[in-house]
Amino acid sequence: xxxxxxxxxxxxLDEDGNLKNISDWNEEIAVELAKQEGIDELTDRHWAVIxxxxxxxxxxxxxxxxxxxxxxxxxxxxELYQLFPKGPAxxxxxxxxxxxxxGCI
Amino acid sequence: MKKLVILGAGTAGTxxxxxxxxxxxxxxxxxxxxxxxxxxYYQPGFLFIPFxxxxxxxxxxxxxxxxxxxxxxxxxxxxxxxPDNNRxxxxxxxxxxxxxxxxxxxxxxxxxxxxxLQDKLWHKNIFxxxxxxxxxxxxxxFKYWKGGKLVLNITEMPIKCPxxxxxxxxxxxxxxTKRGIRDKVDITFVTxxxxxxxxxxxxAILGDFLDKKNIKLITDFDIARVDNDKKEIISxxxxxxxxxxxxxxxxxxxxxxxxxxxxxNELNFIPTDKHTLRAExxxxxxVIGDATDLPSSKAGSVAHFEADILYENFLSVxxxxxxxxxxxxxxxxxIESGFGNGILIDFNYDTEPLPGKFPLPGVGPFSLLEExxxxxxxxxxxxxxxxxFLVKGLELPIESNMSMAGKRM
Ligand SMILES: Cc1cc2nc3c(=O)[nH]c(=O)nc-3n(C[C@H](O)[C@H](O)[C@H](O)COP(=O)(O)OP(=O)(O)OC[C@H]3O[C@@H](n4cnc5c(N)ncnc54)[C@H](O)[C@@H]3O)c2cc1C
Numbered sequence: 001x002x003x004x005x006x007x008x009x010x011x012x013l014d015e016d017g018n019l020k021n022i023s024d025w026n027e028e029i030a031v032e033l034a035k036q037e038g039i040d041e042l043t044d045r046h047w048a049v050i051x052x053x054x055x056x057x058x059x060x061x062x063x064x065x066x067x068x069x070x071x072x073x074x075x076x077x078x079e080l081y082q083l084f085p086k087g088p089a090x091x092x093x094x095x096x097x098x099x100x101x102x103g104c105i
Numbered sequence: 106m107k108k109l110v111i112l113g114a115g116t117a118g119t120x121x122x123x124x125x126x127x128x129x130x131x132x133x134x135x136x137x138x139x140x141x142x143x144x145x146y147y148q149p150g151f152l153f154i155p156f157x158x159x160x161x162x163x164x165x166x167x168x169x170x171x172x173x174x175x176x177x178x179x180x181x182x183x184x185x186x187x188p189d190n191n192r193x194x195x196x197x198x199x200x201x202x203x204x205x206x207x208x209x210x211x212x213x214x215x216x217x218x219x220x221x222l223q224d225k226l227w228h229k230n231i232f233x234x235x236x237x238x239x240x241x242x243x244x245x246x247f248k249y250w251k252g253g254k255l256v257l258n259i260t261e262m263p264i265k266c267p268x269x270x271x272x273x274x275x276x277x278x279x280x281x282t283k284r285g286i287r288d289k290v291d292i293t294f295v296t297x298x299x300x301x302x303x304x305x306x307x308x309a310i311l312g313d314f315l316d317k318k319n320i321k322l323i324t325d326f327d328i329a330r331v332d333n334d335k336k337e338i339i340s341x342x343x344x345x346x347x348x349x350x351x352x353x354x355x356x357x358x359x360x361x362x363x364x365x366x367x368x369x370n371e372l373n374f375i376p377t378d379k380h381t382l383r384a385e386x387x388x389x390x391x392v393i394g395d396a397t398d399l400p401s402s403k404a405g406s407v408a409h410f411e412a413d414i415l416y417e418n419f420l421s422v423x424x425x426x427x428x429x430x431x432x433x434x435x436x437x438x439x440i441e442s443g444f445g446n447g448i449l450i451d452f453n454y455d456t457e458p459l460p461g462k463f464p465l466p467g468v469g470p471f472s473l474l475e476e477x478x479x480x481x482x483x484x485x486x487x488x489x490x491x492x493x494f495l496v497k498g499l500e501l502p503i504e505s506n507m508s509m510a511g512k513r514m
């Protein structure tokens with residue numbers, strides 16, 4: 001089992017490197033996870049996305065697709081890629097403490 | 106009389122029509138099926154059209170060939186479903202009421218979702234092969250093409266038949282080799298996924314096939330727009346990929362009628378219970394085939410396995426019982442790999458495609474995740490099975506729930 005130390009706590013990760021238990025998440029941890037993803041500062045726009053994702057996950061049990069994100073979070077696609085470069089859906093999910101969105105098939 | 110209405114007479118709708126026609130008492134039930142077209146297209150055959158292997162006549166039959174006598178078939182466009190009033194409005198102003206509804210309106214391509222895709226190069230240097238028009242236009246283009254950059258791009262997931270794009274590049278490799286110009290054709294497979302396919306083991310193995318066949322793989326590419334003048338596809342991160350011919354799998358969505366009905370998700374797919382196939386929130390509506398939002402493949406084989414489950418659950422529900430049968434997400438796909446070979450994958454919601462053998466009484470075994478001639482024959486045989494067994498709702502010697510027999514962990 002992989003674990004990392006964040007803000008002085010041992011945190012368990014799943015096979016994708018996302019938090020194993022979403023209950024471990026808090027805003028401080030989000031800031032640390034963002035740094036690992038190369039995002040030095042979380043702005044209000046980042047938080048808008050992160051909070052939307054967490055809300056969606058609580059209601060639906062899965063993290064939303066990019067399409068759903070842009071349609072309902074109020075953040076346009078272009079901006080999403082600027083906020084979370086290289087795969088916004090995956091990155092934002094990780095920072096939000098959620099499992100990797102399932103690429104359905 | 107109790108009324109059953111089926112929306113869509115494609116693979117899944119026609120199959121359910123035939124299965125239920127044989128099961129329901131004709132004195133008690135009136136069955137109606139609605140579709141906008143009179144022609145039934147064998148969509149898996151579209152893959153072969155660009156390479157001159159099939160022509161249009163090989164993939165069409167009149168829908169009415171598959172309608173049993175005594176049912177009510179309406180050729181009209183569906184305007185919208187009013188689930189709270191148990192009725193369906195058609196574009197010809199007809200109103201169809203129902204006691205039970207089965208929605209099988211499938212998925213379609215929506216090229217207008219991507220800027221510049223359906224512009225001046227559409228069906229000139231940019232083609233889809235998910236429609237009969239796109240596939241035949243591409244066949245004409247390839248016939249006279251002297252070579253250059255062939256780029257295949259998947260816009261976004263989910264798409265119907267997620268293996269079809271891979272099959273396309275495998276067949277292109279084989280086709281241009283036979284034409285003696287393979288060295289002049291540069292083939293690139295561009296996908297938003299992080300590998301050749303969605304599931305890890307199949308993705309690695311299929312990625313190796315791309316490599317072996319000298320097909321370039323570009324992953325994690327989310328297309329934002331097409332520049333028609335420069336002939337480039339451009340991602341949201343401003344990465345550019347030039348092409349001479351672009352074969353696109355545009356965004357796939359459910360039918361706009363689903364959106365008009367207020368029953369779809371962000372892609373017009375209908376939220377459906379992934380085990381019972383009942384529409385979320387409506388006790389008398391079932392959904393089958395590509396129209397659902399299930400986390401399974403959108404494929405004819407999947408629709409076939411779903412049909413067995415839906416059949417049982419429909420008969421339970423009309424007798425006032427709870428639906429008992431559970432769909433497990435089973436998919437079984439032959440992947441045409443070129444030069445007369447094929448690869449087979451078999452999987453469900455919980456088990457990813459694994460290597461091994463796939464037993465099939467009387468015919469098999471087929472090899473899983475390996476290239477064999479036998480798998481190619483399986484794919485070719487599928488068309489015959491499709492017309493003669495599948496859409497007629499007849500039994501095939503293959504279980505609706507996946508089996509682990511023969512699979513290697
Ligand atoms: C290129 C390609 C290759 C494929 N290869 C394979 C393969 O090898 N193996 C496999 O198993 N599957 C394959 N598939 C997928 C397979 O064809 C589909 O999954 C299958 O046809 C789904 O059946 P369906 O009944 O859900 O939808 P469809 O068969 O598409 O039927 C939907 C029907 O609903 C009708 N309809 C929709 N909206 C309206 C409206 N508003 N008013 C009236 N009528 C309406 C349509 O006219 C259509 O007849 C392939 C698909 C493509 C495009």
